[in-house]
Amino acid sequence: MLTIGKLAAACDVGVETVRFYQRKGLLETPSSEGGVRHYGNEDVRRLRFIRKAQAAGFSLAEIGELIGLDASHDHTRARELARTRIEALEVRIRELQQARDSLRQLAAECEADDSGPCPILESFGV
Amino acid sequence: MLTIGKLAAACDVGVETVRFYQRKGLLETPSSEGGVRHYGNEDVRRLRFIRKAQAAGFSLAEIGELIGLDASHDHTRARELARTRIEALEVRIRELQQARDSLRQLAAECEADDSGPCPILESFGV
DNA sequence: ATAAATGCCGTACCATGGTACGGGGTCAAG
């Protein structure tokens, strides 16, 4: 049985973050039997889930839905969310790759010619 | 000579966004000679620059610095910013690729076995 | 000439994901 501080430490988040997730309905708020609330392994798992799903690019709102799916065993919807997220990730990856590639190109040009206008700045149209 | 509305339209942003950038010091606020402010090609170029640099993942604060570099012709600093941005982009790209790959894997597993617990949700530790 | 569309300006508000603060309570060690 953990206090909020131990729970937070176990998942490497701040105490305030735990409370924030509680307010958002992502974590349950155990009843306070005489003041201090107690948390168990389920809470640790849940909190770790939130952080992992966040790392996979899900927003807190989406994570809330994923948590709900667990109860309903709704694979279909879970796959749907996963597919949507995969597509969004692919779009974003391509965007970032393009940004990286053009910046690389510009940095190389800039390196090659130190006089005259800076290609990096030029390219953006300044 | 453009009004703020035309400028915004020319760069496909909202009027409020232009004003927001002005407040942030990213765009100049021309003197209002008798009420209506007028904008020129420089402003169009500058505004487009902001949007392109944003697409390259620069924050508005970084963009402010890039604009400053234009005046000082500071290639060194520009390259520094570009390198920093490239590195950040690469880190982010790898993170997103990992997220995508694990989601793909999970979606495939989930697809394969429609009974039992959902691997997508399981994997996150719910 | 008049009504609709813009412009100006200041201020407030939005979402997202937290972080901080202040006042109070409880508990264990020194």
Next chain:
DNA sequence: CTTGACCCCGTACCATGGTACGGCATTTAT
């Protein structure tokens, strides 16, 4: 028996990147 380290709760605040609103002036089209 007091000091310090937690806890609780509510509320305010932060950064980021905008978006909206309201009142008033001006401009543009009919």
